[in-house]
Amino acid sequence: MKFSNIMASGGEWLRGEGPHHQIVVSSRVRLARNLRQRSFPGWAKKAERTQVLELIKPRVEELPEMQDSFSELLQDLSALEKQVLVERHLISREHAAKSVGSAVVMNRRQTLSIMVNEEDHLRMQSIRSGLQLKSAFKLVDKVDSTLESKLDFAYDSKLGYLTACPTNVGTGMRASAMLHLPGLVLSEMVNQVIQAVNKIGLAVRGLYGEGTEAMGNLFQISNQTTLGEKEEDIINRLSKVIETIIEKEHDARQVLIQKKSNTLWDQIGRAYGVLTFAHAMTSKEALNLLSIIKLGVDLGAFPEDRRLPIDELFIDTQPAHLQKSSQQKLNAEERDELRAQIIRDRLRVFPKPDISKVARESGNDAASEPPNQ
Amino acid sequence: MQKVNLCDACSKEKGVQDPTGFALADLLLGIGAAEEIEKGAPTQKCPVCGFTQSDFKKTGRLGCSACYVTFSEGLGSLLKAMHKGTEHVGKLPQRAHREIELSDRMRTLTDNLQKAVADENYESAASLRDQIRQLEAELTPS
Numbered sequence: 001m002k003f004s005n006i007m008a009s010g011g012e013w014l015r016g017e018g019p020h021h022q023i024v025v026s027s028r029v030r031l032a033r034n035l036r037q038r039s040f041p042g043w044a045k046k047a048e049r050t051q052v053l054e055l056i057k058p059r060v061e062e063l064p065e066m067q068d069s070f071s072e073l074l075q076d077l078s079a080l081e082k083q084v085l086v087e088r089h090l091i092s093r094e095h096a097a098k099s100v101g102s103a104v105v106m107n108r109r110q111t112l113s114i115m116v117n118e119e120d121h122l123r124m125q126s127i128r129s130g131l132q133l134k135s136a137f138k139l140v141d142k143v144d145s146t147l148e149s150k151l152d153f154a155y156d157s158k159l160g161y162l163t164a165c166p167t168n169v170g171t172g173m174r175a176s177a178m179l180h181l182p183g184l185v186l187s188e189m190v191n192q193v194i195q196a197v198n199k200i201g202l203a204v205r206g207l208y209g210e211g212t213e214a215m216g217n218l219f220q221i222s223n224q225t226t227l228g229e230k231e232e233d234i235i236n237r238l239s240k241v242i243e244t245i246i247e248k249e250h251d252a253r254q255v256l257i258q259k260k261s262n263t264l265w266d267q268i269g270r271a272y273g274v275l276t277f278a279h280a281m282t283s284k285e286a287l288n289l290l291s292i293i294k295l296g297v298d299l300g301a302f303p304e305d306r307r308l309p310i311d312e313l314f315i316d317t318q319p320a321h322l323q324k325s326s327q328q329k330l331n332a333e334e335r336d337e338l339r340a341q342i343i344r345d346r347l348r349v350f351p352k353p354d355i356s357k358v359a360r361e362s363g364n365d366a367a368s369e370p371p372n373q
Numbered sequence: 374m375q376k377v378n379l380c381d382a383c384s385k386e387k388g389v390q391d392p393t394g395f396a397l398a399d400l401l402l403g404i405g406a407a408e409e410i411e412k413g414a415p416t417q418k419c420p421v422c423g424f425t426q427s428d429f430k431k432t433g434r435l436g437c438s439a440c441y442v443t444f445s446e447g448l449g450s451l452l453k454a455m456h457k458g459t460e461h462v463g464k465l466p467q468r469a470h471r472e473i474e475l476s477d478r479m480r481t482l483t484d485n486l487q488k489a490v491a492d493e494n495y496e497s498a499a500s501l502r503d504q505i506r507q508l509e510a511e512l513t514p515s
Contacts (some may be wrong), residue, residue, distance in 0.1 A: 036438055041420040043436040119434065141464070148466045154438030157473075159452075162438040162463025166452055169441070171463040201457070228458015 001070040001108055003081055007324060011088060011110030011127075014315060015308070018130020023246050024300045025178040025218065028089065029136040029235070030125035031144050032163045032172035036154040041102070042163035049101030049117050056116050059150045060105045065112055065122060065143055074102040080329070083320030089127060091115055119164050120172075122147070131242060133175050141231070160227065170227030175235050177242050178207075182217040182295040184245075185250035186267065187260075193245060194219075201225055202241060207287075210319045216314065217285030223243070233250040253299065257358065268296045268353050276347045280333075281340040286317045301353040309346050317342060419443040479508055 013026045034040060038052055042090045053073075061071050074082070074095070082096040090113045091104050098117065105111070124143055126136040147153075154162040161172040179322075184190040192334040203224045206214040207288040211310050221242060223234045256264045271292035281289075290313055297307045315321055317339045326338060418425050424436025426444060433443065441448060453459050465473070482505050509512040 034438055037421055039424075039437045040435065042434050043422060043424060043428070043430065144464075145467070150469065153466055155442060155466050155468075156438075156461075158460050159441060162441050164434045166435065166448060167455060169452065170456065170461045173463075225456045227452060227456035227461060230463045265487060 001068060003072070003077070005072070005108070006070055006106075006110070007084065007089075009108075009110075010312060010315070013111070013129040014088075014311060015129060018128055018132045020246055021130035023180055023249050024131040024242065025180055026089070026127055026129055027131055027133045027136050027175075027177045028125055028127045029084070029133060029140050029173065029175045030123055031140050031161075032120040032168050032174075033122040033124070033144065033147070033151075033161060034120050034154045034163060036152045038121065040119070041121060042119060042164055044101075046101055052121055053101055053103055053116055056122060056151065057103050057105070059147055060114050060116065060122075063143060063146060066105055066107055066114075067141070068108045069105055069106040070108070072103065073100075074104065075099045077104075080320050080324055085323050087315060087318040087320050090125075092117060092118060092123075095123075112143065114143075120168070122151075129262055131177060131239065131246075133177065133239050133242075137173075137231060137235055139173065148249075155228050160306075168226050170225075171229075171231050171234065173226060173231050173234065174219050174222055175238050176222030177238070179219050179221060179242070179245060179249075180217055180291065180294065181219055181245070181249050182291050183249045183256060185217045186264070187252045189248070189252060190219075193248060197221060197241060197245075202238065215284050216291040218287070218291070253295075257299070261355075265353070265355050267292050268301055268355075272296075272347075272350075273351050275343050276350070277344070278340045279344075280336040281317075281343065282336055283317060283319055283339065286339055286343065287314065290314055290317075295351055300357045301355055302351065306350060309350075313343060313346060417443055475508060475511060479505065482508065 018024070018027070033096075034054065035052060038044070039048055041049055041052075044052065061069065077085075079096075082091065085091040085104065086093055086096050088110065090106055090110060092115070095102065095104065095115045095118045102115070102117040104113065104115050111126060111128060111208075113125050113127070115125075118187070124140045124147075126139040128136045156162055161168040163169050163172050181190055181193075184193055197204050201224050203222050205220045205222070207218050207220070208217065221238070223238055226234075271289040275289050275293065278292060290310060292316075293302065294307075294310050296302050297304065297310060316325070319335055322335055322338055322342070330338060386448040419436055419440045420443065421439035422437035424440050424443075426447070429435060429440075429444070435444070449459070482501055484506065486498055489495075489501055
């Protein structure tokens with residue numbers, strides 16, 4: 001499979017069909033594994049990294065899950081292509097900085113992506129649409145079981161799977177979900193939620209993981225600890241917390257509709273106006289405004305069939321996607337122009353927001369109040 | 374636990390470029406992490422990969438899987454502070470499954486052998502000894 005195929009198809013998780021997909025954009029589970037008696041990638045010399053790569057890459061490519069896969073050495077990808085993969089969450093920002101001695105292998109559906117010689121020898125990740133942490137775990141767990149019969153993984157009976165960073169030792173598992181929480185942000189309750197989540201040992205981060213800003217009202221929630229708890233227990237705990245946050249988000253939206261409807265319609269109207277008529281837009285502004293339009297679709301102010309074009313814009317307006325699709329390197333100013341143009345074009349067929357269509361109970365699956373009290 | 378990405382200017386300002394003045398391990402793993410690992414093995418070097426505790430102090434990462442043994446003393450309290458528990462209770466690789474199974478069987482056989490010898494049941498002891506030898510051969514990778 002070629003890089004152009006990846007560009008052409010958005011990947012399964014982008015189509016947004018999973019459970020609770022209005023609020024949970026995607027679920028990801030990754031496992032970290034290392035080979036015994038070999039220096040971790042960050043400490044290994046180039047020759048040893050290459051050796052490890054040659055041991056691992058063929059085993060990954062021959063996985064049944066990786067038939068018809070995209071497999072590339074990092075030095076053969078351009079900076080722009082690497083950035084596209086980062087924007088799709090298929091490789092980490094850290095991996096994008098790698099070159100000789102590292103590789104990435106992913107399946108056509110873009111539900112499984114395996115990084116070789118990132119911080120650990122192997123980082124296997126499954127990404128699904130909506131809240132599907134369990135099925136994401138099932139897939140990487142299966143891949144891990146196949147690989148362990150062919151590769152000698154570093155494992156200690158007391159500490160579990162051994163990883164370059166002590167924060168990952170044990171299960172080597174990081175499970176995370178990307179949540180879209182405009183209701184909690186608009187009603188200024190999101191910090192309370194973040195604090196509560198932090199208190200119970202889970203981490204909340206911005207769009208691109210550690211140390212990144214929350215843009216577009218998108219938040220990543222993940223487990224912080226990996227030792228002393230079973231994989232299934234970690235995932236159950238995380239799923240329960242996410243379900244609670246989904247409820248809180250639905251409640252916040254209902255309160256906004258009932259008590260602050262003018263603010264809400266003002267936000268949606270302004271977002272629609274700016275996106276439809278602006279001629280220059282940064283990716284941060286685009287994300288923040290698209291988030292409000294997405295909320296509008298959730299609430300019924302825009303027809304449901306407008307959901308996919310909005311979801312696609314979240315990714316297509318990211319800097320690397322923009323440049324890749326225009327097939328040229330653009331400076332920041334040119335990017336902002338092109339971004340505004342793409343958004344204007346796609347919104348040309350978009351109807352005006354219609355607040356009369358907004359149901360008090362917005363037709364979502366987690367009913368927070370009984371109808372017709 | 375929080376990871377911080379610093380630009381060139383900020384890192385200069387915060388003295389990140391001077392490895393003696395700043396422990397990345399502290400930043401990555403929490404204050405005191407670098408000190409903790411130093412406590413365990415002040416001059417130790419990993420026999421497999423040559424990693425030292427000062428390398429850990431600089432990077433906040435270990436050199437290879439054997440480092441977990443080399444620096445186990447300092448790592449112990451670090452892991453305790455960092456995680457829910459100190460022992461892995463999750464997935465076992467099939468290989469580990471098999472090793473546990475074999476070592477359990479070995480223990481049973483050894484117990485039975487001792488009993489047989491004590492009872493002066495030499496016939497059964499001889500058979501048990503053979504089984505133990507066979508198992509030992511299975512446990513040592515060829």
